[in-house]
Amino acid sequence: MIYQHGDGWEWFTYYWDEFITWFLAAPLIAQILVIIGIATVLILTIVLVYYIAKGVCLLLTYIGKGIYKLFKGLSTAVEGKSKKNEESEEIHYVQVIENRAPVQSVPQKVNINTNTYNKASFCPECGIRFSGKVLNALESRGFAFCQQCGSKTESNSVQISI
Numbered sequence: 001m002i003y004q005h006g007d008g009w010e011w012f013t014y015y016w017d018e019f020i021t022w023f024l025a026a027p028l029i030a031q032i033l034v035i036i037g038i039a040t041v042l043i044l045t046i047v048l049v050y051y052i053a054k055g056v057c058l059l060l061t062y063i064g065k066g067i068y069k070l071f072k073g074l075s076t077a078v079e080g081k082s083k084k085n086e087e088s089e090e091i092h093y094v095q096v097i098e099n100r101a102p103v104q105s106v107p108q109k110v111n112i113n114t115n116t117y118n119k120a121s122f123c124p125e126c127g128i129r130f131s132g133k134v135l136n137a138l139e140s141r142g143f144a145f146c147q148q149c150g151s152k153t154e155s156n157s158v159q160i161s162i
């Protein structure tokens with residue numbers, strides 16, 4: 001029989017034989033205690049292995065979910081970003097057209113605007129008629145503060161609200 005050093009099975013059988021000889025020679029109480037001890041160790045090991053396996057499974061599930069969410073988030077972020085860029089470009093384009101249109105249109109419209117603007121020179125907040133000072137500021141600066149309630153009014157918003 002070739003005895004190989006480091007062979008686990010040989011070592012196990014050797015110690016097992018030793019244990020059996022000791023076990024058979026030992027008193028009954030020691031035998032029972034040994035059996036109970038082995039059973040306890042076995043049960044604890046099984047429980048421990050079960051919980052470790054469960055924990056590892058849960059961990060793997062969480063990691064998997066996390067990676068999935070990460071990739072999903074990244075992909076949606078990339079898609080959303082590109083989509084947003086396209087949308088903003090479209091909006092910008094539309095705004096440029098809208099901004100150009102009134103400038104190129106007939107200058108008569110400006111007169112109409114100022115006329116209606118003068119008619120509707122009431123504060124949208126409190127409803128009081130603007131004083132001449134406020135109206136002048138509104139005309140020159142494009143915005144003014146109501147002499148009654150102090151709310152800011154822009155000439156653009158007044159025109160739009162008409």
Ligand SMILES: [Zn+2]
Binds near residue numbers: 123125126148150
């Ligand atoms: Zn007011």
